């Protein structure tokens with residue numbers, strides 16, 4: 001689950017920069033087509049070696065999440081299938097009001113953040129496939145929630161490293 005982006009948003013987006021699918025209306029949030037979201041997910045799914053997993057991705061309004069997040073994923077291990085929800089771009093401003101998080105606004109920043117959220121959720125899925133949750137269940141230290149914290153911190157760092165490297169190669 002991606003709560004707050006704790007690192008700087010860097011460089012140009014590799015997948016969300018194409019004007020034909022993103023419409024800028026004055027200063028309004030970008031309209032991102034489902035097709036573009038699917039394409040970005042497919043790209044990163046392959047990079048993270050998750051080709052064998054059935055994935056679906058869609059936008060979700062802020063009030064439909066149980067708690068305010070930029071994204072979430074849930075998996076069905078038997079079916080080897082996961083569903084990813086991404087915060088609807090229209091709700092970024094409301095999100096920052098609700099959580100007091102720094103405001104992410106404008107087409108570039110929001111589309112970059114969405115790509116970040118996609119990679120973040122896919123890294124969670126990658127770790128889940130490695131059986132991390134089973135390890136938590138057998139470890140008394142994890143009862144304090146510290147294991148989830150370590151996982152989240154690891155996911156944030158890996159996501160940052162992956163995107164930094166990807167964007168560096170595009171320069």
Ligand SMILES: [Zn+2]
Pocket residue numbers: 001002003120124152155
């Ligand atoms: Zn997370």
